[in-house]
Amino acid sequence: LVTLLEKCHHEMRNQAESTSIARAENSHHLSQRTTTSGNIVDNIKVLFDAVKTLSPVSTAAPERGHSSSENLNESPEDAIRAVLDSSLPIADLREKNISDSLIEALSEGLVVNHVIVELLLGFNKISDLGAAHLGESIKVNMILRSLNLKGNEIGDRGAAAIAAALRTDAFLTELDLSGNRIGFAGGKELGEALEKTHQLQKLHLLGNKVGKYGAYAIGNALKYNDSLTFLDLGGNSILTEGAKHIAAGLQSNNTLSTLLLHNNAIGDEGLGYLANALQTNTSVTVLNVSVNKLKSISARAMSEALRHNSTLLTLDMSFNNLGDLGCKFIAEALQANSSVKYIDISMNNIQIDGKRYMDAARSTNRFVYVHMTVVSSSCCCPVS
Numbered sequence: 001l002v003t004l005l006e007k008c009h010h011e012m013r014n015q016a017e018s019t020s021i022a023r024a025e026n027s028h029h030l031s032q033r034t035t036t037s038g039n040i041v042d043n044i045k046v047l048f049d050a051v052k053t054l055s056p057v058s059t060a061a062p063e064r065g066h067s068s069s070e071n072l073n074e075s076p077e078d079a080i081r082a083v084l085d086s087s088l089p090i091a092d093l094r095e096k097n098i099s100d101s102l103i104e105a106l107s108e109g110l111v112v113n114h115v116i117v118e119l120l121l122g123f124n125k126i127s128d129l130g131a132a133h134l135g136e137s138i139k140v141n142m143i144l145r146s147l148n149l150k151g152n153e154i155g156d157r158g159a160a161a162i163a164a165a166l167r168t169d170a171f172l173t174e175l176d177l178s179g180n181r182i183g184f185a186g187g188k189e190l191g192e193a194l195e196k197t198h199q200l201q202k203l204h205l206l207g208n209k210v211g212k213y214g215a216y217a218i219g220n221a222l223k224y225n226d227s228l229t230f231l232d233l234g235g236n237s238i239l240t241e242g243a244k245h246i247a248a249g250l251q252s253n254n255t256l257s258t259l260l261l262h263n264n265a266i267g268d269e270g271l272g273y274l275a276n277a278l279q280t281n282t283s284v285t286v287l288n289v290s291v292n293k294l295k296s297i298s299a300r301a302m303s304e305a306l307r308h309n310s311t312l313l314t315l316d317m318s319f320n321n322l323g324d325l326g327c328k329f330i331a332e333a334l335q336a337n338s339s340v341k342y343i344d345i346s347m348n349n350i351q352i353d354g355k356r357y358m359d360a361a362r363s364t365n366r367f368v369y370v371h372m373t374v375v376s377s378s379c380c381c382p383v384s
Contacts, residue, residue, distance in 0.1 A: 074096075079093055079098070080093065080096075080102055080106050084106070088115070089115060089118060090117065090118045090120070091118070093119070093121050093124070094120050094122040094123055094148075095122070095124070098121065098125065098126065099126070099130070100127055100133070103126055103129075103130035103134060104130075104133045106134075107133040107134055107136060110144065111137050111140055111141065114143050115143065116144060117143060118144075118145065118146040119147050120148045121148060122148050122149065122152070123150065123151040125152070126149060126152040126158075127154060127158060128154060128157040128161070130152075131161050131162055132157070134149075134165075135162045138162070138170045139165045139168050139170055144172060145171065145173045146172070147174070147175055148176040149175075149176060149180065150176050150179050150180075151178070152179075153181060154177065154181060155182060156184075156185040156186035156189070157186075158180075159177065159180075159186030162175070162190075163186075163192065166190075166196065167192075167196045169197055170199065172200060173201045174200070174201060174203075175200060175202070175204070176204040177190075177205055177208065178204045179207040180208055181209075182205065183209045183211065184210060184211050184214050186208075186214070187205070187208070187213065187215070187217060187218065188210075188213060190203070190205070190210075190218070191214060191217025191221045192217055194218065194222075195221045198226060201227055201228060201230065202230040202231075203232070205231075205233055206260070207235045208235075208236055210233070210237075211236065211239070212237075212239050212245070214236070214238070214242075215238040215242030215245045215246055216245040218233070218249070219242075219248055220249060221249065222249025222250060222253040223253065224252075225255070227255065228255060228256055229255055229257045230256075231258070231259055232258075233246070233260065234260045234262040235264070237265065238264045238266065239265055239267075239270070240265075240267050240269045242270070243261065243270030244270065244273045246261065247277040250274070250278070250281045250284065251277050251280060251281065256284060257283055258284075258286040259286065259288070260286075260288040261274075261287075261288060261292070262290040262291050263291040264292055265292060267294070268294060268298045268301075270292070271289060271292065271294055271298040271302065272297075272298070272301045275298075278302075278305040278308075278309050279304070279305050279308040281309070281311070284311060285314065287315055289315075290316045290344070291319045291320070292320060295320070295321050296323050296329065299317070299322045299329040302317070303330055303333035304333075306337040307336050309339070310337070310339045313340060313341045313342070314340075314342045315342070315344070316343075317348070318348065319347045320347075320348050321349050322345060322348040324354035326348065326354075327348070328354065330343065330345060331357040332357075332361075334364075334368055335361055337365070338365060340368050342371070343369075343370045343371070344372075345370065345371070345372045346372050348372070350372055350374055351375045351376075355372070
């Protein structure tokens with residue numbers, strides 16, 4: 001027993017010594033990281049001073065790998081300095097009232113930053129000038145992978161500046177420009193950049209106005225691009241002609257898997273072009289064409305596509321006017337297609353007859369879930 005106690009005591013002493021050494025080493029590494037981060041901020045202090053004298057900030061790291069401040073009274077300057085001084089990969093600067101002058105300072109910091117992988121700049125006051133500064137840093141930064149500029153004031157010139165960076169085959173893999181002021185010209189620049197980049201995988205353009213001309217450039221790029229897997233063009237007024245251009249790109253593309261085209265007024269003719277493309281396309285797994293003024297003829301075209309397509313998994317045609325006849329066409333397609341897993345045809349003026357058509361499809365297809373609403377009553381009808 002004495003021998004056993006002595007052995008335990010010896011092991012506990014060794015463990016304590018090891019822990020002490022590990023703590024000393026960790027303290028040394030942390031000191032080195034703090035010194036390096038401090039040097040980065042010192043390099044851009046001149047730019048900060050031109051805007052506002054900096055005050056000391058806390059560099060305490062928030063949880064879950066996000067670098068941001070919980071201080072609601074923190075100035076935009078201090079918020080930027082805090083994320084550049086952090087060792088965390090996600091820099092959250094959303095809703096910090098950041099303007100173009102401060103984006104210049106941030107961009108200078110990004111040039112030498114080797115930590116930030118995801119940069120969130122949504123809902124600030126960034127316009128074309130700020131986007132131009134970011135474009136220059138994107139060209140040389142080899143670490144940044146995701147840039148979120150949602151809800152700013154970026155127009156065609158700013159989009160062109162970022163597109164110029166993408167043409168250099170920058171390392172960016174995700175770009176979110178949703179809710180900005182990008183029109184035909186900016187959409188054209190981004191589309192042409194997609195032809196050159198082999199890195200970008202996700203492009204969010206929801207709520208801009210790239211229109212049919214921007215859709216033409218983007219659709220043409222899909223013929224050559226081999227990296228993009230996600231494209232959101234919702235709410236961009238691409239109309240029938242724009243849908244035609246996107247469909248033409250899909251016929252040659254084999255990498256895009258998610259395509260969001262909701263709220264674009266593409267109409268039955270535009271949906272027809274997309275449905276024809278889906279008959280041969282083997283990459284798109286998610287398609288959203290909700291809120292597009294579609295009627296039963298669109299459901300018929302999509303029904304024909306589903307008879308030939310074995311790749312599509314999710315289809316959203318909600319908030320249109322498919323009616324009972326349209327519901328019948330979709331139900332008939334489900335009897336031949338076993339690959340689709342989810343279809344949303346809610347808010348389509350479907351009445352009790354449409355529900356009967358969908359109920360009849362249950363006997364042959366038990367793998368798809370159909371979300372639908374029936375006039376005067378609401379129900380989710382699973383076809384399992």
